[in-house]
Amino acid sequence: MTADSCAFQSADPILREVLRDVLGLTQERVAEFDADTGLFGHLPELDSMAVAGLLTEIEDRLDIVIEDDDVDGDMLETYGALLSFVEAKRKQG
Numbered sequence: 001m002t003a004d005s006c007a008f009q010s011a012d013p014i015l016r017e018v019l020r021d022v023l024g025l026t027q028e029r030v031a032e033f034d035a036d037t038g039l040f041g042h043l044p045e046l047d048s049m050a051v052a053g054l055l056t057e058i059e060d061r062l063d064i065v066i067e068d069d070d071v072d073g074d075m076l077e078t079y080g081a082l083l084s085f086v087e088a089k090r091k092q093g
Contacts, residue, residue, distance in 0.1 A: 011086045014061055015079075022054045035080025040073065051076065064089040 020030045023045040040046050046054065055066050066089065075085040 011062060011090060012083060015058065015083055015086055018054065018057045018061055022057050023050060033079040035078060035083070037079040038077065039079060039082060040076035046076070058086060062086060062090060064093075 016030045016033065019025060019033075020027060023043065025043075025045060040051070051071075055071065058064070059066055064086065070085070070089075075081055
């Protein structure tokens with residue numbers, strides 16, 4: 001997938017794919033995520049060690065740059081918060 005085609009694709013399915021791949025979650029489990037689904041502190045697979053890998057993979061697949069200052073507990077608290085963060089970063093492009 002090129003960066004151009006990625007720009008026209010919703011971040012939601014890509015973000016779900018990243019969470020599935022990086023955290024080793026099943027497709028069914030990730031498909032059930034809604035905006036209020038807890039992530040950090042709720043998913044045992046998403047521990048402090050997994051955060052760096054998750055953010056790196058999000059950067060790579062969604063062609064965004066996540067600065068250290070961008071990372072806080074709020075952005076990783078729920079699926080909806082992470083999706084909103086990613087979509088905002090893509091708009092900054």
